[in-house]
Amino acid sequence: MNLEIITGMYFYMLIMAILIYLGMRWEVHKNKYKNFYSLPSPTPNFPIFGNIILFKKLKYNIVKIFEYAMEKVGSPCLLYMPHRAYLTSSPEEFKIILNHPDALEKGAFYKVFNKTFGETLLLESVHPWKTNRKLLSKGFNQKVLNNFVATFYNCSNRLVNKLKNNDDKDLAYLLHRYTWDNFTENFFECKMNSLDDETNEFVDMILKGQTTMGSRIGNIIKMNDFLYNFTEDGKYLDRIMKRAFAFIQGVVSKKRLEWSQEIDEEVFSKELKRLPLLKLLISKEEIPDKYIREEMVLFAAAATDTTAYSIAYTCILLALHPDIQEKVYKEVINIVGKDREIDFTDLPLLKYTEMAINEALRLLPVIPMIGRKSTADIDLGTRVIPANTDIICFIYGTHRNKKYWRDPKKYNPDRFLPEEVAKRPQCAFIPFSGGPRNCIGWKYAMIAMQTTISNIVRHFHITTNYKSIDDMDFESSIAMSPTHPLDCHFKIRK
Numbered sequence: 001m002n003l004e005i006i007t008g009m010y011f012y013m014l015i016m017a018i019l020i021y022l023g024m025r026w027e028v029h030k031n032k033y034k035n036f037y038s039l040p041s042p043t044p045n046f047p048i049f050g051n052i053i054l055f056k057k058l059k060y061n062i063v064k065i066f067e068y069a070m071e072k073v074g075s076p077c078l079l080y081m082p083h084r085a086y087l088t089s090s091p092e093e094f095k096i097i098l099n100h101p102d103a104l105e106k107g108a109f110y111k112v113f114n115k116t117f118g119e120t121l122l123l124e125s126v127h128p129w130k131t132n133r134k135l136l137s138k139g140f141n142q143k144v145l146n147n148f149v150a151t152f153y154n155c156s157n158r159l160v161n162k163l164k165n166n167d168d169k170d171l172a173y174l175l176h177r178y179t180w181d182n183f184t185e186n187f188f189e190c191k192m193n194s195l196d197d198e199t200n201e202f203v204d205m206i207l208k209g210q211t212t213m214g215s216r217i218g219n220i221i222k223m224n225d226f227l228y229n230f231t232e233d234g235k236y237l238d239r240i241m242k243r244a245f246a247f248i249q250g251v252v253s254k255k256r257l258e259w260s261q262e263i264d265e266e267v268f269s270k271e272l273k274r275l276p277l278l279k280l281l282i283s284k285e286e287i288p289d290k291y292i293r294e295e296m297v298l299f300a301a302a303a304t305d306t307t308a309y310s311i312a313y314t315c316i317l318l319a320l321h322p323d324i325q326e327k328v329y330k331e332v333i334n335i336v337g338k339d340r341e342i343d344f345t346d347l348p349l350l351k352y353t354e355m356a357i358n359e360a361l362r363l364l365p366v367i368p369m370i371g372r373k374s375t376a377d378i379d380l381g382t383r384v385i386p387a388n389t390d391i392i393c394f395i396y397g398t399h400r401n402k403k404y405w406r407d408p409k410k411y412n413p414d415r416f417l418p419e420e421v422a423k424r425p426q427c428a429f430i431p432f433s434g435g436p437r438n439c440i441g442w443k444y445a446m447i448a449m450q451t452t453i454s455n456i457v458r459h460f461h462i463t464t465n466y467k468s469i470d471d472m473d474f475e476s477s478i479a480m481s482p483t484h485p486l487d488c489h490f491k492i493r494k
């Protein structure tokens with residue numbers, strides 16, 4: 001046989017071997033991911049553009065889009081935005097995903113926050129996140145949080161006075177200022193008093209910044225950073241975020257000077273009772289201002305509107321259910337009385353109040369979904385999510401799923417009685433997400449809400465002209481915010 005024929009045969013055999021190998025790999029791949037790729041997706045769904053027409057049709061309202069998908073094709077399903085995303089509202093799947101070491105990276109949705117918060121706890125990749133989360137968690141230990149209750153109480157007294165005199169002011173407007181005042185007093189040891197000083201513009205800047213960023217989600221043009229920078233919105237966002245960072249830098253520089261001596265004495269003290277987050281970061285000399293400034297803007301953004309809306313939604317639900325409001329009132333009077341200061345020892349006793357807040361967080365979760373990305377295959381038992389897939393955990397969908405909540409649209413705090421909680425899967429209620437990358441501020445938010453709601457309820461009868469929560473309309477991107485002033489009134493109790 002001549003050399004040419006032998007070479008040709010070897011070449012032919014090599015090609016065959018490669019094809020057989022690829023075929024076998026494809027077969028394994030197909031079988032492994034069969035239950036994933038065969039999942040349905042809502043229509044219209046076009047090649048290249050995916051479901052983006054659906055996004056446009058539903059005005060980029062995330063809750064409406066995901067609800068539509070669940071209604072039409074069920075959970076889980078695949079959504080094309082236009083890249084593929086795995087959408088689930090199953091608490092059993094949440095438990096696996098949110099605790100999985102290969103699902104700790106944030107999903108593509110959060111890209112819209114990259115420019116502003118890319119290097120902060122919210123978005124950073126797993127490696128720096130682990131170290132930073134450990135450090136920042138120190139600012140939320142129980143001792144630190146207990147000390148915050150006095151601030152919440154004092155600020156809530158100012159809120160009560162404001163509500164006595166400002167029935168025409170939008171509740172969300174007041175509460176944003178209120179949560180910002182709490183935040184700055186607790187974290188910066190700095191009284192901003194924006195509740196009374198309406199010229200204080202930081203709160204509005206952060207709020208506008210978040211709404212503008214959130215409105216980019218699902219919009220193919222707005223999601224592209226390069227194109228977005230040329231739009232009016234992009235330029236506006238740049239301007240306000242620069243001002244917000246400059247404002248926080250001012251606070252950081254001022255506090256560095258003010259605390260320099262105190263920190264020297266305190267860091268070596270074992271009796272350190274109160275170390276607000278900013279002081280904690282400033283006390284570490286190796287941490288640069290840039291890091292502190294960016295984390296502080298993130299924390300301000302993450303802490304204020306979420307807590308403000310959650311307090312507002314709880315007030316409205318209590319107003320819609322006077323019987324439940326009365327039960328909360330009786331509990332508060334029983335435990336704290338009419339005038340005594342609310343302190344941290346009261347909070348664990350205000351059980352029904354906590355249940356009423358939880359039920360509001362269930363019905364109207366301010367963060368309706370969370371997005372993760374798989375960095376390796378995630379085996380859910382029923383199917384395997386391939387590596388590099390965007391995963392969306394639709395919290396709102398789970399919180400209203402008939403399978404876990406009988407008559408899901410009914411406001412019923414008794415759902416949070418211990419025996420009722422024991423009947424549900426662990427992740428059926430996750431307003432603060434779950435697993436190691438959950439909300440770092442959840443305990444802070446809960447004590448803020450408990451103190452505030454208790455103090456409001458013992459002073460006022462809360463009323464509304466709404467007939468049900470369906471009378472409210474929400475814009476929803478990353479957060480669920482009302483599209484209109486909230487109808488909520490506060491009548492002084494005799």
Ligand code: HEM
Nearest residue numbers: 121122302303306307310367370431432433439440441445
């Ligand atoms: C009712 C109030 C709040 C709600 C409903 C809420 C909800 C959430 C949720 C669902 C997440 C997870 C996001 C994700 O996995 O993609 C989260 C993360 C986060 N939250 Fe909250 N939050 C609230 C209040 C707060 C407060 C008061 C703070 C700070 C004081 C805070 C700071 C953060 C931060 C920094 C993260 C990112 C954590 C990380 O990736 O390690 N939140 N929040």
